Amino acid sequence: MAAPRITASPSAWRRLQDDVQGLLTGTLFAALGIYLMKCAGLVPGGLVGLALLLHYASGLDLGAVFFAINAPFYLLAWTRMGRAFTFRTAIAVSLLSLLTWWLPQAVTLQQIDGALAAVLGGLLCGAGMLIIFRHGASLGGLNVLVLRLQDRLGWPAGKTQMVLDALIVLGGGWYVGDARRLALSVLAVVAVNLALVYNHRPGRYQPV
Structure with a gap:
């Protein structure tokens, strides 16, 4: 007697396709936002800001830096959020690292106003994060750490995240030594958080 074949249900395939396009779209939005902020020399909060700061200071590839500093947070995500969330997050971080490396080779930006880079870059990052959240993942980083610190x-969590973001932004401002860039980095943080605060609400994505 032949062994029964195990096949994925149509709904499982649709869910997989939905997650794949969601992670690709979200990471592309976020990568474009990071690229705009990088072109303006900004340092927003979170691990994105920390990766940019390390990139400016060391000259290492931004995508590689972002991937490396996220690695320690996977264990925290596994214990706090579960296996599926951690797996999707690892995929999202890997995609973002790859796109962050590729975009400067695909797009040449000769000039961008700092305020536009802060607002548009921040909103693109926020929109990308929202899409990724919608598909049960994140871009890793400090949000997992602050939830762990809250538990232990x-x-x-909110105040801890704010303090860590402030330290990263201030560190970037100290490194570049430019008060205007510091102010624009703060504006970028505000843009990211406004996109999240006004759109990431329970029930927001429920079908009508």
Whole structure:
């Protein structure tokens, strides 16, 4: 008697296709936002800002830096968010690292206003993160850490995230030594968080 064949249901294939296009779209949006901010020399908050700061200081490839600094957070994500979330997050981070490396070779940007880079780059990053959240993943980083600190030490996640973001932005401002760029980096952080605050709400994505 032949062994039964195991096939994925049509709904599983549709869900897989939905997740694939979602992760590709979200990471492309985020990578484009990071590219705009990089062209303007900005340092927003989060691990994106930390990766940009390390990139400016060391000259190492931005995509490689972003991938490397995210690696320690996978263990935290595994214990806090579960296997499926961690797997999707690892895919999203890998895609973002690859796209961050590829975009400067595919697009040449000769000039961009710093304010436009902060607002448009921040909104693109926020929109990309929203799409990725919608598909059960994240871009890794500090949000997993602050949730872990809240669980273990009782530190409020929102305030802890704000302090860490502020330290990264201030570190970037100190490194570049430019008050205008520091202000624009703060504007970029505001743009990212506005996109998240006004759109990432329970029930927002429920079908009508």
